[in-house]
Amino acid sequence: MLREEVAKALKVIQDGGIILYPTDTIWGIGCDATNTEAVKKIYSLKQRDEAKSMIILLDTANKLESYVSNVNPLAFDLIEYAESPLTLVMPGAKNISPALISNDGSIGIRIVKHHFCEQLIQRMRKPLVSTSANISGKPSPQYFSQIDSEIIDGVDYVVDLDQYDMEIKTPSTIMRLAPDGRFEFIRK
Numbered sequence: 001m002l003r004e005e006v007a008k009a010l011k012v013i014q015d016g017g018i019i020l021y022p023t024d025t026i027w028g029i030g031c032d033a034t035n036t037e038a039v040k041k042i043y044s045l046k047q048r049d050e051a052k053s054m055i056i057l058l059d060t061a062n063k064l065e066s067y068v069s070n071v072n073p074l075a076f077d078l079i080e081y082a083e084s085p086l087t088l089v090m091p092g093a094k095n096i097s098p099a100l101i102s103n104d105g106s107i108g109i110r111i112v113k114h115h116f117c118e119q120l121i122q123r124m125r126k127p128l129v130s131t132s133a134n135i136s137g138k139p140s141p142q143y144f145s146q147i148d149s150e151i152i153d154g155v156d157y158v159v160d161l162d163q164y165d166m167e168i169k170t171p172s173t174i175m176r177l178a179p180d181g182r183f184e185f186i187r188k
Helices: 002-014 036-046 061-067 074-081 115-124 149-154
Strands: 019-021 028-030 055-058 086-090 107-111 128-132 173-177 183-187
Touching: 002 019, 002 115, 019 115, 028 036, 036 128, 036 149, 055 061, 055 115, 061 074, 061 107, 074 086, 074 173, 115 128
Parallel strands: 055 107, 086 173
Antiparallel strands: 019 028, 028 128, 055 128, 086 107, 173 183
16 A cells, blocks of 8 residues: 555656645645746645745655755754654755745755655655645644645645544644754744
């Protein structure tokens, strides 16, 4: 089942589509983080201002330096010792769609710990965009049954995993990390 869902999602993403999928936090809408047209489809579906950037998911911290210039070594410790999902916002974003990079040049990255996401990212060999599965301004759904039909109907593929999981999940902690090691919490 997992392998089949990864293969189906991969095909949609490689064709420039967007998917609705489970993560280690809340359900997300995603696409290939290097495909600007696909990224713009997500902004349009969410009715989200393009000035509000979205995050990317990676399967391993070893890949951070492929997408961020000058990663502070503290990032690796924060990721390793975080007790809950952690998104790090770091300057110097590179090798991703310009539509994902904030005006200050930063990108939010989370190392995902979810079997589906890890396998999909490994097969993509690229980062996966992740943004909450809601219309901008509306509450983030805590589980699949709370996702608005407009979102479900607006994606190219809905991953058929964890749809009946009723465990309450919350968005990740977000921390801004400067190259000099200074950090601040954006969302706890």
